[in-house]
Amino acid sequence: MWPTLLGYHHEAVRRDSACAPVPLAHRGDWWVPLAETRETIVTGRGDDLEPSAALAGLFDKLRPNEEVFVGWPLLVLSDLRGQRQVAPLFMTRLEAPYTPGGHPVAADDNPYLNPAITLGGEFFAMGVIAEAESHVPPSGLLPFTDPQALAGLATRMLDALGLGPVDLDIDHLDQTPPREVGVYNALVAVRGEGGGPTAGLLEELSDLRWRDDWHRTAARWLIESAPAEDEHASTSTPLCPAPLQPLSDGQQQAAAMAATARLTAVKGPPGTGKSELVATIVADAWERGESVLVASTNNGAVNVAADRCQKIDDGLLIRTGNKSVREALPEVLEQLAERVPDPAPSPEITRRRLDIADGRRRAIIEAIAERSRLDAALAQAALDRDETAILLWGQPHPPAAVAGQYGWALRRARRLEVAPRLFPRWRLNQLRRAVAASNDAVEASDVVAWARTAHRFDELHEQYDALGPDKPDETYAELSAAGQELGAASRAVLTPKVQESLRAAAVALRQLARVRTGDRAARVAATGEALAAGARGWACTALSIRGNFPLRAGLFDLVVVDEASQCGVADLIPLAYRARRLVVIGDPNQLAPVVTLTGVQLRALAAAAGASHDQLRANGLSAADSAFAAVTTSSRKPGPPAPFLLDEHRRCHPEIAAFCNDQFYGGTLQILTDTNDFEGEPRGLTVLPVTGALQRGPNGASWVNNAEVNATVDWLTAHIETADSVGVVTPYKAQRQAIEDELARRVGHKTAATVAVGTVNTFQGDQREVMLFSPVLTDQASDRAVRWIEDNRRLINVAVSRAQRALVVVTDPDAVPGLAAPTLVALLDAASRNTDAAATTDLGHRSVPADERTRLLHSRAETALYTALRAWEVPVDLKPVEQGYELDFALHTPNGPVDIECDGIHHHDARGRQRRQDLARDAILKRAGWQVLRYPSWRCLLVPDNVANDIITATGLFR
Known part of the structure; x- marks a missing residue:
């Protein structure tokens, strides 16, 4: 099964990552020749290119999931329809300049053979391709930094493909415009999907395919069922909870499982403390003397994890990655190597x-x-x-x-x-x-x-x-103080251990800091030595793993894959192979891996590899599945471990969180956002109504709604003083560009740059105090456009959950309800209700109409207490909403507002989780000036008059 699975994913990645050849006729739109007279970037003699208007235009035209590639030599090929197509033989990705007019730089460590040319069937026969590929070194690495060797390789490959003989002079590039089929000694830039980062992944999948030591790693449990005892792994062992705030019960249980289980899955909805959990797992691994790697395909997730760990101890997690990240690494390593241990009590005392x-x-x-x-x-x-x-x-x-x-x-x-x-x-x-x-x-x-x-x-x-x-x-104060002391005690144990290990690894860290930037083999070896010497915690993206760490079975005691729902199975395999134990943290209700292969193609790939597409899907192991699905979805018996749910949400205003909770999480989240930390308006979900028309974006791509553009920019200019805390999100790239352009026209490029405007993918893992959401669609939208929004409803979850204090939905409230997009309609409905209520009530307060109140009583106990209070003529408000929190009863007295809660049977669960959440929720209301009185349901049911009397006494209502 292992060779079959690896072969399948190797071919799937190869096909999915191919930057497809583009029509010769689409010069300026899909490809541009570069005016360089000497090749430096592909051969490794330079890292950047001269800026040009043509190259800048390619970057401006990029769509979601597209990138710009630079390659040499240029091939013009004829496809099966006789159309001439452009493709470079060797290529590498380009990063856009950080400033207008800046130099584009290479994004990859090494150039690679263009996968689109060698896929077979389109331009060359498979036998011809095999002959050409036989000239590539067994390692798969091109002779980077050896220009003559690379030119020689290109010449031999082109001869094998039947395109020779050619004269490739890397110091005198040809500026002749390509017209006919053939080879051109020219440098070209192309835009397309997929490409470079997967070259290293392909090499690792190929290498791993025939290894037989995978069964000694966490990769084994992707194919086989993990031992049943892992389902009952101890959750009572003392942890080292080093985050800056106490852990929730879900975080505590997940961290305890990660300490012992071979395979741990954690479902982390937005705002539920994933980064705190990752930091806890890393700190606990250090306390146990284990090595740990935090990885993700999401660069932002790796940065967040590294930043969180650095707040605990700057040696806890060393951030490495691609070339740009590694440029800052030598200084960090030198500082860690020179770190002097602080005086500390004996380990026995701190323990x-x-x-x-x-x-x-x-x-x-x-x-x-x-x-x-x-x-x-x-x-x-x-x-x-x-x-x-x-x-x-x-x-x-x-x-x-x-x-x-x-x-x-x-x-x-x-x-x-x-x-x-x-x-x-x-x-x-x-x-x-x-x-x-x-x-x-x-x-x-x-x-x-x-x-x-x-x-x-x-x-x-x-x-x-x-x-x-x-x-x-008193209980809440004691619990909070105990949590703070536990964190302080954990740091007291952790810090000396980190210092001692870094001191032992000082020589290895200095050696790694001084490795030449382009020497991948030396860098990988030096990283392995630093890891073995005591530098135990590392972080990098999944696609940078090959350039930084040896491909060694069980290299790390523990590997944590964050944002695993965005990570593909192929990305997971090399990580799991390097792990003895594996933790995946993800949310299947957010963004999924980007897969361009069709269902028909996936079935054909599975059949060619000797596998069943349906069986791969049943086990969560197909190229269309995520790393999170690979761990949590299986038809094997016994099945995989059930994922732990992080169920305490603390990011978004309760109205915003309630929408996501209802639409995507089945009401399983406990919303504990402290609204006292929010300042100003708006709050919660609101609607900014507009009436607009839908039209195609530039070049007929994407969609634009100019009414929403203008309304959004009007709002932004009215709140420009808080621009750095505001974001604008939209599903469509053309709408994003239109908003950016209009905002820049009104306030200037410098001020406009302070406002984050992007598509949903841009904001994954990010957040802003206020978000404006421009859905673009109107009743003019085609069925296909509407269906795309609903089929990709997770985009709405991501867009909405980026907002902390407020989400402003900029749309047509008359047109959207008629669309066949239930999720978008539900968002508009929730925002409209809150907008209407907010217009007639105090900030953050919602009252329930009198004719709806009694039907909202949830139990006989609540009914009994409500009847008793009414009999005492206590003027209670039933089921009001305060700052997004529903109260059982509210009472307004001369001494301030009072929240009265009648706790039912559901307030009992393991480890008192629900009661602890109640205490946290009550603390939020108390900070807002409320008095909170809680009574168990059995008292409200049996002696409601006594409870009513207690309430009157506690509030001094009739004094």
Whole structure:
């Protein structure tokens, strides 16, 4: 299976990464000849090109997932239809200049053979291609920095392809415009999809295909089922939670599993603390003396992880990667090598401090969990007792003579059950009279059920009373303080270990810092030596892994793949091979890997490799699947480990988060965003209404809505003083360009550059205080355009969840509801409701109309308390929304607003997670000036008048 899987993905990557030849006639649009007279960038004699208007034009025309490539020599080939196409033989990617008029630079370490030329069937027969490729060194590496050797290789390959003989003079390039089929000694720039970064990936997949040590790595568990004991890996071992804030329960459980399990999957929706979890896993690996790599196909995710770890300790995670990232690395390595350890207590003392802090926090959590358990058990027991009482007496309360006498009733009823044949009817009637049953249908079993539930309730009540009074404010303060102390104790253990390891690795780090930039083999070897010497934590992108780390089985004790839902299976395989244990963190409701191959092509590739496309899909291992799917989706038995869900959202305003929660996460997220940190307006979801027309963008590509462009820019210019905290997101590149151009026209390029404007892909992993969303579509949109938005509804999830304080939807509120795009319609509906409510109420406050209130009562306990409060004439507001948080009851008193919560059975779960979330939510409201009163549902159900009286007393309402 391993050789088959690797062969399949090698060919899929090769085909998917090919920068397709472009029509000769599309000069200036898809390709441009470069005026260089001497070749330097492909041969390795230089890193950049002279700026030119033609090259800048290619960059300006880029669509999503496209890049600009530079290559030499230039081939003009005839395709199967007789059309002449342009393609370079050797190529490398270009990075756009950072400033207008700047020099484009090479983005790859080495040039590579253009995959589009060697795919076969289009331009050359497979036998011819095989002959040409036989001239490439076995390593797959072109002779970079050896211009004559590269020119010689090109000559031999072109001869094998039947295009020779040719004269390739790298110091005297040909400026003759290409017209006919043939080879031109010219440098050319082409725009297209795919390409360079995958050259290294292809080489690693080819190398790994015939290795037999993969079963000793985490890659094994992509094919085989991980041992069942991993599903029950310990989650009680002390961690080293070094993040700057305490962990949520989901983060704690995921980090504990990652410490021992061979395979761990974590589902991390937006704003749920993925970066804190990654930092925790890295810190814990250091504490355990393990090596760890954090990788992702998303460069931003790697940067965030590195930044988070540097806030803990600058030696925790060393950031490496492509050429531009490595340019800053020598200085960092020299600083780490010269780091002088600070005086610190003995390891035994700091370890004891950590154990005590860990034990203290666990004890608080266990106490919270026990109170939650008893609350839930009492609520259930009260319901059961009352229901069985209704069977006996037609009401939930027994007669006074029977109340509390369940002991003798139980004994008499049990005797009747044990010996039913001795005067059964007479004895049953006697029992009915003894308990004053209200009907003749009562059986002995009914009396037994009531007696047992009544006894159970009293037992639980005694246990509850033994806990003492509930003091939520003190509990939350204790829990917060314990979390802070645990973090401080963790750092006290961690820092000396990092310092000691870096001191041991100082020589290796200096050697790595002084490796020549272009010497990949020396750099890879030096990195491996630094890792072995004690520099344990590293971070890089998945496509940079080959240029930095040896391809060695189990090189790292632990590899963490962040944003794994964007990472392809082929990208995952070399990472998993380098890992003993593997953690993938992703969200299948956000962006997926970009795959240009069609379903028909994928099936053909699977068949050619000797595999089944359907079986690959069933196991999450096809080229269309993500790394997250590869770990979490499998038809194998037993199946893969269920992913941990990070369920505490703390980024977006609750109205924004509620939309994503409802539409994409089935209401599983607990929204705990502290709205007190937000300043100004708008807040939550709002609509900026416009009426516009849909039209094609430049060159007939993409879509533009000029009304939305103007409305967006109007809003931006009115808030230009806060431009650096605002972003604009749209699904369409042409709309992005139109907004950028109009904004620059009005406020100038320098000011416009402070506003982040981009497509959804641009903002993945990013966030802004306020986001404007321009969906572009109107009722003029074609069915295909509307269907594309709904088929790619995850784009809306990403767009919406970038906003922290506010999301402004710029659209036509009359046109969108008629579109067959339910997700976009739902967003407009939510934003419209909030906009209408905000126009008539105080900032952040929503009231429920009186005629809708009683139907919103969620339980009998809430109904009982609401009835009691109304009887006391307490002026409560039912189910209002405050800053996006729904309250059970609100009471406005001279001393300030009061939130009254009636906690149901759902407030009990493992480790008191729900109650801890309640305490965090209450702390947010208290910061906003609210008093919060919580009552267990069993009290509200059994003694609602007493609870109402407690509320009156606590609030001083009638004083």
